[in-house]
Amino acid sequence: MEVQSIALQLAAVEVPKPAKGTSTVGMPIFWGARHSFMSKLKQLIRNSPTASAMLGRKASLVAGQGFRVDEKALPTLAKFLKKVASEGQYKTAKKLLKRIGKDYAEFEGVALQVVWAEDRKHIAELYFQRFDTVAPGAMDEDEVINEYYLCRDWSNTQRYKVKRLPAFNPEKAASADAKEREENAVQLAVFFDGDEYFPDLSIQAGLNYMEAEGLLGRFHPNNISNKFSLGSIFTVLNGPVDKQSEDGKTIITAAEQQRAFVKKLKDTFTGPEAEQLLVLFGEGGPGKAEDLAQLQSYTPGTNETLYESLSKMFQQAILSAGGVTSPEVVGLPSVGGLGGDGGKLVEAYQLYYNTVCRPAQLSLLEFFKELFAFVPDTSFEDEPDGEPWLDITTTLPARVTFTEDGLFQICSDAELREMIDLPATPAEPEAKPGAAEVKQLTPEQKALTSSPAGQSSIDAMLAALTRGEATPESCRARLVLFYGLSEADALLIVPAQALAA
Structure with a gap:
């Protein structure tokens, strides 16, 4: 017996390393071939019910009810937040933060176009930029990114124009050089958790499970479209043989008998919503035609049990990668369904918010404070530690009643x-001296x-x-x-x- 060892190359989702790419404008740094990884990541999230629910809830909790600003301490900023842009659908800071929360939940990074005022000392407007459309330029010798490239669809740069924007830099915006000032009238402010070109994805450990859950989601639709696939195996113990007359002429072949039997079986047992059947014929031998009816029915075990166990395993792995301790927090049922102990649900919400969402809010607040410091009459130098002048308000959806x-x-x-x-x-009137004490x-x-x-x-x-x-x-x-x-x-x-x- 000859034995051979075969090495199998297993497919897996890997976070690609930054690599130099080319475009009609410059030399951006791509994340994956033709900057495709963020599109891949978005597809993984959309196809995974658990990841989609989890990151959707994270985006909602991170954005909360919008910014809360102390109007007495920062009146100009409070006015600016009511209208941060003159065009587009994200004109208010609240709507802008809602959309930013979605990008931060999925990519853990955000991007904003910063429009400087005529004096080049203050910000006039802020515009949302989809994070998956942004590709950074190469770092300089000080490991600083000075430019970014934007494209609506990096897989088709022939159709969609590539645009270059300088990175956020107040000094260049206020440069004494007229040409440099003009080039930096609009800059791109980018923020993410990481120290190189792209974010360090905290959900990276769950990417393979997200892909597997997406593939697993096709099981039932495919089963239905294929009439529930193979459901039973019918074995014909005594398969047909060619029938011949006395003079040796073939009357009916074995193949014709098989086709006739299968047709009769289909007419009897199958229908538009029936399961698929597999018919196995024996090796043949003498016997009458009715011997073909000697059948053994075999119904193999279905995949529902395996499907359910894998589904639970994938869900738990994705939730663990996202820092979720209880599936109810992201709107997914646990054992016994939704509901249960209200106190435990509140604790789960508080734990998820304080360990995952609140740190994200604080990081975003530092990013926005860096930008808002260039709004007229706005400074955070004297902001108190106890009650900050700028914050993001979030009300947890689960409360104790x-x-x-x-x-x-x-x-x-x-x-x-x-x-x-x-x-x-x-209030009861005070008792007069000598009156009876109440x-x-x-x-x-x-x-x-x-x-x-x-x-x-x-x-x-x-x-x-x-x-x-x-x-x-x-x-x-x-x-x-x-x-x-x-x-x-x-x-x-x-x-x-x-x-x-």
């Missing part, structure tokens, strides 16, 4: 009245008198006293210690002569 009894236990009378839009209770209830007594739960516990205690499960002394002690009643009030509720039944 309380029942009415719970609210009675933790809220004061004034807070409860405010919740239902009732005016506050008027008894003031302790907080424990107020909670007891206004809480159905507190009254129910008193009734339960008295019932236990009647059944002989408690003594009058222990009941009065509970009223004094746990409910803050006086000895006299406790004696009114549980008289000294109270006897167990």
Whole structure:
């Protein structure tokens, strides 16, 4: 027996290294062949239900409700944020941040076209630039990128024009040289987490699982389009042979008998939504035509179990790569479906926001503060640490809710009245000298008198006293210690002569 070893080249998604490319304008640095990796990454995300849901939620939480700015400290910036551009669909900073959040979630990088004012000292407008359309120029000797190249579709530079923009540099924008000032009237500000040409993808470990999940998603559609593929195998124990007459002439061949049998089988068992069948014939031999009906049916195990186990494994790997601890956070059902323990869901949201989304917000805020420092009368030098002048507001979609009894236990009378839009209770007039003193209830007594739960516990205690499960002394002690009643009030509720039944 001859044995040979065969090495298989397995296909995998790899993050390509930066490489010099060519265009009609200059020599950009490409990420993948013809700058195709970001398009590949976008396709992987779109085809993966888990990645699409996860990064969509990340984009929403990172962008939040938009910028929050202290209008007293930065009035000019507050006005600028209401209109950052005069054209396009992202004229307000809130809409701009929403779109930036999407790019940052998918590529972990953002790009903005910066339009300088006539004085070249202040920013006039900001325009969104899709990050996957940007290719950097080569670094200089100081490892600084001085220019970027833009193209709507890098795979077709013959059809779509390549444009060059200088990198964000306030000094060149305000240069004394008229030609340099003109060339730098519009610059491109690029931000990403990384120290070279392209971002360091935190989700890199999940790329292969994203591709596998996308391929796995084709299983059921393909199964349906192929009428659920192979469902049963029919074995003909005694296959047909050529039938001949006495004089040796062939009456009907074995192949004709097979075709006739398969046609009859199709007419009997298959239909527009039936599963596919495989028919195996024996080696042939003598026998009557009806012997062909001696069948063995074999139904192989389906792939549903394998499909489900792989689907769960891929989902968990993608969520782990994205820093998600609970699938409900990104709108995916876990074991038992959506819902479950509300407290755990809130904790999962807070953990994901504080470990993944909030750090992203802080990084973006540093980027924007660098730009907004060139808005007139704007400076962040004296910004306090506790309550920053510029921030991104995010409200988590999961909150803890309380029942009415719970609210009675933790809220004061004034807070409860405010919740239902009732005016506050008027303050009682001060007692005049010599007037009868009004008894003031302790907080424990107020909670007891206004809480159905507190009254129910008193009734339960008295019932236990009647059944002989408690003594009058222990009941009065509970009223004094746990409910803050006086000895006299406790004696009114549980008289000294109270006897167990």
